[in-house]
Every structure is written in structure tokens, then in C-alpha cells.
Amino acid sequence: xxxxxxxxxxxxxxxxxxxxxxxxxxxxxxxxxxxxxxxxxxxxxxxxxxxxxxxxxxxxxxxxxxxxxxxxxxxxxxxxxxxxxxxxxxxxxxxxxxxxxxxxxxxxxxxxxxxxxxxxxxxxxxxxxxxxxxxxxxxxxxxxxxxxxxxxxxxxxxxxxxxxxxxxxxxxxxxxxxxxxxxxxxxxxxxxxxxxxxxxxxxxxxxxxxxxxxxxxxxxxxxxxxxxxxxxxxxxxxxxxxxxxxxxxxxxxxxxxxxxxxxxxxxxxxxxxxxxxxxxxxxxxxxxxxxxxxxxxxxxxxxxxxxxxxxxxxxxxxxxxxxxxxxxxxxxxxxxxxxxxxxxxxxxxxxxxxxxxxxxx
Amino acid sequence: xxxxxxxxxxxxxxxxxxxxxxxxxxxxxxxxxxxxxxxxxxxxxxxxxxxxxxxxxxxxxxxxxxxxxxxxxxxxxxxxxxxxxxxxxxxxxxxxxxxxxxxxxxxxxxxxxxxxxxxxxxxxxxxxxxxxxxxxxxxxxxxxxxxxxxxxxxxxxxxxxxxxxxxxxxxxxxxxxxxxxxxxxxxxxxxxxxxxxxxxxxxxxxxxxxxxxxxxxxxxxxxxxxxxxxxxxxxxxxxxxxxxxxxxxxxxxxxxxxxxxxxxxxxxxxxxxxxxxxxxxxxxxxxxxxxxxxxxxxxxxxxxxxxxxxxxxxxxxxxxxxxxxxxxxxxxxxxxxxxxxxxxxxxxxxxxxxxxxxxxx
Numbered sequence: 001x002x003x004x005x006x007x008x009x010x011x012x013x014x015x016x017x018x019x020x021x022x023x024x025x026x027x028x029x030x031x032x033x034x035x036x037x038x039x040x041x042x043x044x045x046x047x048x049x050x051x052x053x054x055x056x057x058x059x060x061x062x063x064x065x066x067x068x069x070x071x072x073x074x075x076x077x078x079x080x081x082x083x084x085x086x087x088x089x090x091x092x093x094x095x096x097x098x099x100x101x102x103x104x105x106x107x108x109x110x111x112x113x114x115x116x117x118x119x120x121x122x123x124x125x126x127x128x129x130x131x132x133x134x135x136x137x138x139x140x141x142x143x144x145x146x147x148x149x150x151x152x153x154x155x156x157x158x159x160x161x162x163x164x165x166x167x168x169x170x171x172x173x174x175x176x177x178x179x180x181x182x183x184x185x186x187x188x189x190x191x192x193x194x195x196x197x198x199x200x201x202x203x204x205x206x207x208x209x210x211x212x213x214x215x216x217x218x219x220x221x222x223x224x225x226x227x228x229x230x231x232x233x234x235x236x237x238x239x240x241x242x243x244x245x246x247x248x249x250x251x252x253x254x255x256x257x258x259x260x261x262x263x264x265x266x267x268x269x270x271x272x273x274x275x276x277x278x279x280x281x282x283x284x285x286x287x288x289x290x291x292x293x294x295x296x297x298x299x300x301x302x303x304x305x306x307x308x309x310x311x312x313x314x315x316x317x318x319x320x321x322x323x324x325x326x327x328x329x330x331x332x333x334x335x336x337x338x339x340x341x342x343x344x345x346x347x348x349x350x351x352x353x354x355x356x357x358x359x360x361x
Numbered sequence: 362x363x364x365x366x367x368x369x370x371x372x373x374x375x376x377x378x379x380x381x382x383x384x385x386x387x388x389x390x391x392x393x394x395x396x397x398x399x400x401x402x403x404x405x406x407x408x409x410x411x412x413x414x415x416x417x418x419x420x421x422x423x424x425x426x427x428x429x430x431x432x433x434x435x436x437x438x439x440x441x442x443x444x445x446x447x448x449x450x451x452x453x454x455x456x457x458x459x460x461x462x463x464x465x466x467x468x469x470x471x472x473x474x475x476x477x478x479x480x481x482x483x484x485x486x487x488x489x490x491x492x493x494x495x496x497x498x499x500x501x502x503x504x505x506x507x508x509x510x511x512x513x514x515x516x517x518x519x520x521x522x523x524x525x526x527x528x529x530x531x532x533x534x535x536x537x538x539x540x541x542x543x544x545x546x547x548x549x550x551x552x553x554x555x556x557x558x559x560x561x562x563x564x565x566x567x568x569x570x571x572x573x574x575x576x577x578x579x580x581x582x583x584x585x586x587x588x589x590x591x592x593x594x595x596x597x598x599x600x601x602x603x604x605x606x607x608x609x610x611x612x613x614x615x616x617x618x619x620x621x622x623x624x625x626x627x628x629x630x631x632x633x634x635x636x637x638x639x640x641x642x643x644x645x646x647x648x649x650x651x652x653x654x655x656x657x658x659x660x661x662x663x664x665x666x667x668x669x670x671x672x673x674x675x676x677x678x679x680x681x682x683x684x685x686x687x688x689x690x691x692x693x694x695x696x697x698x699x700x701x702x703x704x705x706x707x708x709x710x711x712x713x714x715x716x717x718x719x720x721x722x
Contacts, residue, residue: 086524090451151524159525160535163447166518174521174542181538 001051001121003043004112004211009034011214016108017305018213018231019206019322021294023277024105024131026307030075034109037116044112045121047097049204052195057093058123059084060193061110062101064135064152064175065185068309070106073155077113079187082153084118087189090149090161099123099198101138101190103206104131104277110187122207129203129325130294133256133276135175136168137337139327140193143201147171151189154182203325217303227303228318237322238353240281240288241270242300245315250308257309261297263317270319272297274308279342281319289321289351290344292328292337296320321351362412362482364404365473365572370395372575377469378666379574379592380567380683382655384638385466385492387668391436395470398477405473406482408458410565413556418454419484420445421554422471423462425496425513425536426546429670431467434516434546438474441548443514445479448550451510451522460484460559462499462551464567465492465638466668471548483568490564490686491655494617494637496536497529498698500688501554504562508532512550515543529697564686578664588664589679598683599712601642601649602631603661606676611669618670622658624678631680633658635669640703642680650682650712651705653689653698657681682712 004012013031016024034044052058061080063070088094098111098118103126111122127138141147150162150171160178165171179186193202216234220227232239243265250259256275263270273280278295281288289295297306300316327333329348335341338348365373374392381387395405413419422441424431449455459472459479464487472483488499502508511523511532521539526532540547554563577595581588593600604626611620617636624631634641639656642649650656658667661677688694690709696702699709 090522090524153525156531157525157527158531158535159523160539161451161522161524162520163451163512163522164518164520170517170519174519174539177538177542178521178535181535 001045001047004046006035006038008211009038011211011218012108012207014214014217014304015210015212016103016105018296018298019129019210019294020104020131020305020307021277021296022274022305022308022311023133024102024107025070026305027106027109029070030106030109030113033075034112037113042116044115046207047121047123049123049125049199049202052123052199054194054196056096056195058193058195058198059087059095059098060101060127060140060190061098061114062107062188062190063110063185064179064188069183069185073183073185075106076155077110077117079153079155080110080114080189081117081187082159083151083187083189084114086151086153086159086161087149087192090151090163091192093192095120095192097121097123099202100126102126102128102131103210104128107131108207108210123198124207125198125202125204126206127202129206129328131277132337135172135190138190139201139203139325140191140197141168142327142333142336145191145193145197145201147191149191150175152178152182152186154186158182201327203327220303228298228320231303232320235322236353237320238351240295240319240321241265241268241283242318243270245311245313245317248311248313259308261311263319272319275342276308278308280339280344281321287346287349290339290348291342292324292333292348293351294322294324296322323350362406362408365407367396367399369572370399372572372579373469373568375575375578375665376571376573377464377466379657379659380490380571380655381465381492381666381668382638382657383635383666383669383672384494385463385468386431387666388467388470390431391467391470391474394436395473398474403477405476407568408482408484410484410486410560410563413484413560415555415557417457417556419554419556419559420448420456420459421462421488421501421551422459422475423468423549423551424471424546425540425549430544430546434544436467437516438471438478439548440514440516441471441475441550442478443520444512444548444550445475447512447514447520447522448510448553451512451524452553454553456481456553458482458484460563461487462496463487463489463492464571465489468492469568469571484559485568486559486563486565487567488563490567490689492638493698496533496551499551500562500564500686501552501558502529503688503694503697505693506552506554506558506562508552510552511536513539513543513547515547519543562688564688581664589659589681592664593681596683597714598681599714601656601680601682602626602629602644603679604631606672606674606678609672609674620669622672624680633680636703637669639669641700641705642682648707648710651700651709652703653685653694653709654712655683655685657683684711
């Protein structure tokens with residue numbers, strides 16, 4: 001176990017943005033919250049997966065709802081803390097640590113904030129290895145673990161528990177409706193996991209990975225260098241295209257932001273579909289990357305990730321693909337998070353690990 | 362404690378219809394369910410309020426959702442039984458008896474069905490003395506008792522618990538959304554009540570009252586007499602008008618059925634507004650009865666109540682008013698169930714206890 005250093009917080013925010021693959025929102029306000037806690041003398045403690053005891057009990061946390069709302073109502077760990085306490089009361093067992101359901105976007109910070117509040121360490125792991133829009137898209141659900149009980153709380157005095165659910169989709173349906181009614185944002189604590197379950201079915205080392213990616217960006221920024229090549233090397237990724245955003249169509253439906261973005265560069269055209277996160281990339285009409293692999297649009301100047309809700313005409317970008325965790329590309333994984341789960345009529349194909357050499361500096 | 366006799370079941374159904382004041386649905390299918398249980402040798406046990414021990418624990422039951430759905434999916438006590446068991450697990454206390462949140466309509470039968478299933482007696486009481494459309498309109502909530510926890514279950518394997526709620530309106534909002542997601546119908550178990558609380562804040566004797574009203578109708582039917590006068594005498598009510606339904610406007614909005622019905626007779630016109638239940642009656646434009654008093658439209662031939670969802674042009678009817686329980690007409694009661702709570706811009710006025718003598722036979 002080690003304390004996360006103050007200077008690592010910014011790296012975590014940048015890395016979580018990259019792993020957010022366009023969704024999950026940039027954790028800018030969460031970063032400010034964490035810094036405020038650090039200024040007050042607190043420190044988030046990071047627990048390596050190999051330090052987990054099999055019978056430890058881990059709270060899996062997330063904000064559930066519309067990311068946009070967290071821009072109006074400042075993020076706070078209180079609602080998630082109350083969801084944790086509700087889960088402890090209902091199951092009559094205390095938690096030993098916390099972790100995030102997804103390392104992508106603002107949920108990367110929630111376990112740090114809650115952990116500092118409740119004095120619990122943060123497991124260096126998540127259940128998505130990125131951001132996904134729905135609760136059943138977590139590795140624990142994909143591996144068939146029970147997805148209940150599931151606790152939600154808000155900043156008033158409301159607490160809802162899905163005590164039992166027919167399956168993971170029902171947890172998502174019932175939880176989503178409760179979160180919407182609570183103001184389109186709720187702090188949630190998913191089914192408690194044992195240390196053994198996290199080690200066997202979690203995506204391990206995600207917090208460190210996000211910090212590492214962010215460090216690469218900060219490092220390159222200090223040297224006035226382009227960080228894309230280093231990100232690709234560190235993440236075993238590929239550059240899909242550098243270019244300019246020339247078209248964005250975006251609509252908010254069924255609680256998600258959906259749409260397409262078109263990027264032109266190097267004489268070619270890259271079209272990317274999104275549902276909260278970027279899902280499919282087509283180069284001159286040919287599919288070159290798709291979910292569950294990570295498609296991330298980076299600002300050409302800052303190398304920070306650009307979200308699907310804010311991407312706009314004229315931005316200069318570099319689009320990269322990073323490989324999904326093997327749990328996500330397993331048959332059960334693809335059933336839940338492959339292209340067909342997002343409504344596309346084709347099977348998953350891994351992106352080609354090419355182009356490292358060809359990255360223009 | 363006494364067994365409810367087989368022949369009383371039909372009387373209960375008719376009486377619950379009358380006290381349903383147009384909503385809550387006629388409990389025809391629940392009557393069939395209860396008869397099936399009786400045919401299998403079971404008997405519902407009725408516990409008089411004075412038999413309640415102060416420290417007894419009572420489960421307050423209801424189907425929550427759209428009454429229409431219970432006409433497509435046959436009523437069953439299983440979902441409510443699972444809500445009861447969830448509440449027992451969460452609060453770590455067993456129940457000693459069950460009761461209905463509302464005596465009006467099909468919810469009058471739910472505690473009988475659940476009681477026979479779980480071998481628990483049915484308290485001769487409810488929390489509305491009629492039917493009301495929303496959960497916060499119960500006497501326990503009006504008297505300021507905690508309205509959580511609140512448990513819901515469906516016929517699949519889904520169980521939801523409102524562990525805590527800011528206030529009664531939040532229980533209604535969160536419970537309603539969960540019930541809708543569960544298929545627009547859920548078995549619910551409201552906050553556990555002690556025997557002392559039921560005696561102090563419940564509406565006592567409602568099951569007996571419903572059976573008595575139903576008996577009057579059955580009795581008159583056997584003698585080929587008109588039962589309206591006897592109902593008015595037994596219920597301290599007033600005849601508002603006899604006539605013919607000449608217009609109905611009905612729309613389903615926000616999960617409720619709302620509208621107006623116009624009845625013409627004796628040279629006069631009676632307009633009645635409804636939101637699930639009949640709420641305000643105007644005779645030639647003048648308000649003569651309003652919530653929380655009971656406005657019931659009786660079929661002129663059978664003297665059975667006609668629901669707001671099925672009332673139609675051409676029906677011959679007698680419209681009666683029956684007085685609300687004093688809890689409902691207290692200042693706190695009127696705040697929650699008076700005309701303003703239903704969106705009308707006037708204060709409650711009791712209906713005139715007149716017309717007994719003038720009832721045409």
C-alpha cells in the first residue's frame with residue numbers, strides 16, 4: 001500500500017480521460033475535489049491487487065447517471081459514502097477497501113474521494129479497463145458473478161437498494177430509473193466483491209495505468225514534445241489518423257449521447273460512431289477499430305482526451321486505438337460489450353497494431 | 362380473531378368497490394383468487410384492532426402500479442409475499458400480521474391472499490379508508506410516521522428496497538418509478554408498523570365496514586330492492602344525484618387516468634372530475650362534494666360501484682357521497698388529500714348530509 005502523491009492526481013485525471021474513450025467525462029472537478037482533500041492533509045492510499053487478502057471485502061463504486069449533471073452539481077463523495085454504508089448495513093459486513101467500476105473518466109476519482117472520507121484504501125483495479133455506458137458491462141457481471149445487492153444514494157436523504165435482480169440487465173434497468181429519479185445522478189455501491197473475486201475477475205492495475213499514461217502526457221508537455229507516440233508505445237496502441245474534425249452530429253436519446261464525428265487528414269476520412277463512448281471507427285468506409293477496444297480522440301496540442309459531448313468542428317486531433325482487456329474480448333465479454341451489444345451488425349475485429357513508426361512528429 | 366367466511370368474500374368485493382370511489386379497480390379477479398384458496402381449505406383470519414398488542418409488527422401491503430395491468434396479468438400474492446420477506450430480512454424482525462394500505466378496490470384483498478400464504482392474520486384496518494392514487498396519502502404518512510423502508514418485488518426475481526427517503530413524496534416517486542420498471546405492477550410492503558401505531562393512526566374496522574356495505578347490497582339484491590338508501594344510512598352518506606351518464610372524457614397521463622364524467626337526471630347536471638378516483642362533484646356548477654370525502658358512482662341496477670376506467674355513456678347510475686375518516690379531514694390530512702393536493706383551487710368543504718329522505722325508491 002502506498003499513498004498516491006499530490007502530483008499524481010493530475011496524471012490520473014489525464015490518464016482517466018484517455019481511458020474514458022470519449023465518455024465518462026473529464027474528471028476536472030473531481031481533480032479539484034481530490035486536491036482540496038489533499039490540501040486538508042488527507043491522502044488516498046493505493047492497494048496493489050497482490051496485497052488483497054482473499055476474504056477482504058471491496059466496495060465497487062460509481063456515479064450513475066448523466067455526466068452532464070455533474071457539471072452543474074459539483075461532484076461530492078457523500079452520496080457514494082452513504083451507498084457504501086447502506087450496503088454495509090444491509091449485508092451486515094464492513095468493507096476493507098474501495099475500487100471504481102470504471103477507470104475511464106470521472107469515476108476514476110470516486111474511490112479516492114470516498115476512500116479518504118471513510119479511511120479505506122483504493123484497490124489498484126477496476127471492472128472495465130475503460131468507460132462503458134451501462135452497469136452490466138463490468139467484468140464481474142461478464143464473468144457471471146451476482147450483480148446484487150446494488151445500493152444508490154443521493155445528496156438528500158434518499159437511499160435505494162436493489163436487493164435482488166433477475167440478471168445484470170435488470171440491475172442496470174432498475175438502478176438507472178432510480179438514478180434518473182434522484183436527479184440523474186446517484187452515488188452507487190455495486191455488489192460487494194471479495195479480494196479473491198477482484199484478483200480473479202477484476203481488471204488489475206488500472207489506476208497505475210491511468211497515472212502512467214497521464215505522466216507520459218505531462219512529461220511530453222514539459223519538453224514541448226508530442227506525446228502520442230509514447231502513449232501508443234506504453235499502451236500497445238495504434239494511431240488511426242491525425243486530422244481535423246470536419247463534422248459532428250450528436251443527439252441525446254434514452255439517457256445517452258449518441259452520434260458520429262468525421263475527421264479528415266492525410267487525404268483520408270475517419271468516421272467514428274459513439275454512444276457516450278466512441279464505439280466504431282471507419283477509415284474511408286472500412287472498419288478499422290471497434291468496441292470493446294478503446295478509441296480515443298486526443299487534442300493535437302495538449303494530447304488530452306476530447307469527450308463525445310464536447311468534440312466540435314475544427315479541432316485538430318490524433319485518433320488512437322488501445323487494446324481492450326482480454327476479459328472484454330472473450331466470447332462472454334463480446335456478448336456484452338462487442339459491436340452487436342451496441343447495435344452494430346458485425347462481429348468484433350481487433351485493430352491492426354501498426355503505424356507506430358509512421359506517427360508524424 | 363375470527364375466520365372470514367366464504368360468503369363474506371363477495372360482500373368484501375362489493376364493499377371494497379364502493380369504498381374504492383371509482384379507483385383501485387373492482388377486485389373481481391382477487392375474489393376468484395381468494396375463493397380458490399378457500400376451496401383449497403385455507404381461511405383468512407381477521408384480527409380486530411383491539412386484539413393488537415402494542416409491540417406487534419404489522420406489514421402494510423399494496424399492489425402499486427397501473428390497475429389495468431392486473432387485468433392482463435392475473436393477480437397473485439407471491440410478489441407481495443416476497444416484499445414482506447425482503448422487509449423482514451432487512452429489518453431483522455418477523456411480522457405478526459398484515460393489513461392493506463387501502464380498503465378501496467383490489468388492495469382490499471391483498472392482505473387476505475398474503476395472509477393465507479404466509480399464515481398471518483389480517484388486521485381489520487387500513488390507512489386510507491377508501492382508495493387514493495398515491496402512497497403518501499396514507500394515514501401513517503399524514504400523521505408523520507416514517508415512510509421507509511419500503512419494499513417492492515415482482516413475479517420475476519427482482520426486489521427493490523427504498524431504504525431511506527427524504528419524505529413520503531420521495532417514497533412515492535422512487536417506488537412509483539421502480540413499480541413502472543417492474544412492469545407497471547409490483548407487490549409492495551410499506552414501512553413496518555407497530556400494533557400501537559396501527560391503533561393510534563390506522564383507519565380501524567375498514568374490512569368489516571366493506572363487508573357490511575357489500576352485505577347490504579347482496580341483501581337488497583336478494584329481495585329485489587334498491588340498496589342505495591340502506592348504503593346511505595349505514596355509511597352516513599348522501600345521495601348526490603340519480604341519472605344517466607351523458608358524457609365521459611378520459612385520458613391517461615403521468616401514470617394516472619384523469620378526466621370528467623357528466624350525469625344528467627332529475628332535470629339537473631352533475632359533473633365529476635377524477636384522477637384514478639372521483640375527486641370533485643359539481644351539481645349545476647356548484648361544488649357539492651370533494652376529496653377526501655368519498656364520491657361513488659353506483660350502477661342503478663346492481664348497486665355495484667363503477668370505476669373511472671370503465672364508466673361509459675348511457676349507464677344509469679346513483680351517485681353517492683360518504684364521509685372521509687377524520688384523519689383525512691384534519692388540517693394535516695387536507696394538506697395531503699384535500700382538493701388542493703389534487704390540483705384544485707379551492708378548500709375542502711364537507712358534503713351536506715341531506716337527501717336520505719328524498720331518495721327515490
